[in-house]
Amino acid sequence: MTNTHFGFQSVEEQEKAGRVKGVFDSVAPKYDLMNDLMSAGMHRAWKAYTVMVANVKPGQRVLDIAGGTGDLALAFASKVGVAGTVVHTDINEAMLREGRNRLLDRGVSLPTVVCDGERLPFADGYFDLVTVAFGLRNMTHKDNALLEMNRVLKPGGKLLVLEFSKIAKPLEKVYDWYSFKVLPRLGKWVANDDSSYQYLAESIRMHPGQQELKTMMHKGGFGHVDYHNMSGGVVALHVGIKC
Ligand code: SAM
Numbered sequence: 001m002t003n004t005h006f007g008f009q010s011v012e013e014q015e016k017a018g019r020v021k022g023v024f025d026s027v028a029p030k031y032d033l034m035n036d037l038m039s040a041g042m043h044r045a046w047k048a049y050t051v052m053v054a055n056v057k058p059g060q061r062v063l064d065i066a067g068g069t070g071d072l073a074l075a076f077a078s079k080v081g082v083a084g085t086v087v088h089t090d091i092n093e094a095m096l097r098e099g100r101n102r103l104l105d106r107g108v109s110l111p112t113v114v115c116d117g118e119r120l121p122f123a124d125g126y127f128d129l130v131t132v133a134f135g136l137r138n139m140t141h142k143d144n145a146l147l148e149m150n151r152v153l154k155p156g157g158k159l160l161v162l163e164f165s166k167i168a169k170p171l172e173k174v175y176d177w178y179s180f181k182v183l184p185r186l187g188k189w190v191a192n193d194d195s196s197y198q199y200l201a202e203s204i205r206m207h208p209g210q211q212e213l214k215t216m217m218h219k220g221g222f223g224h225v226d227y228h229n230m231s232g233g234v235v236a237l238h239v240g241i242k243c
Helices: 013-038 040-052 072-080 093-105 142-152 169-191 194-204 210-219
Strands: 005-007 010-013 063-064 087-091 112-114 127-133 152-165 222-230 237-242
Touching: 005 013, 005 040, 005 063, 010 013, 010 063, 010 072, 013 040, 013 072, 013 093, 013 169, 013 194, 040 072, 040 127, 040 152, 040 194, 040 222, 040 237, 063 072, 063 142, 072 087, 087 093, 087 210, 093 112, 127 142, 142 152, 210 222
Parallel strands: 063 087, 063 127, 087 112, 127 152
Antiparallel strands: 005 010, 152 237, 222 237
């Protein structure tokens, strides 16, 4: 029996995906509103930067893993045009349904697939770009997930991992206060759910920092890996190129 972490708790590996599912089943209806409130809208800028770095061209094939309510998938859909493909995926049906409905309201219909980022149902070397925004942190076997992301990319293809990371030292105290005192209260007030936002704060602390994730991506088969800190390291965008 192997244990892993679910926030600060130690749980059996096979238990983690179910616990993560509980979090996103609970937050799905209020996910977008909470994202705007808790980041003061900054998640939009982090995602816009990700889309800029992706530099997607018309006709390309893009896979968005853990795509949730579809911010990235929506942005990429207009870039690849009618000749390209964006596949919007998530392990959680409730999140994916929110995303699909949101995209349909904007007149965008994409292939939508419920799937686990650790076991992708796609052929080797199919995609030009794979993205995962704020999803890798929740996966049980991050190393397997990175290998899978590498497998489905074409040689020369790009992986973008947008994720919470290690904040700069001088900002730590105020960030801890915000994460553990304000965030769960905001979650309770807006979504009637403090524990999911307590999990968010804890899971960020348990996630590999910038250098560690860079090393993991190298081990996952990415020849060139770089990262860009944003908002003082609150989040980092890791860019990996498949050799
Ligand atoms: N990418 C979206 C965004 O940036 O707004 C959603 C991010 S949300 C914080 C994290 C998402 O990861 C959830 O929708 C959750 O269901 C998904 N997720 C968690 N574990 C996953 C897994 N093993 N495979 C695929 N998606 C997963």
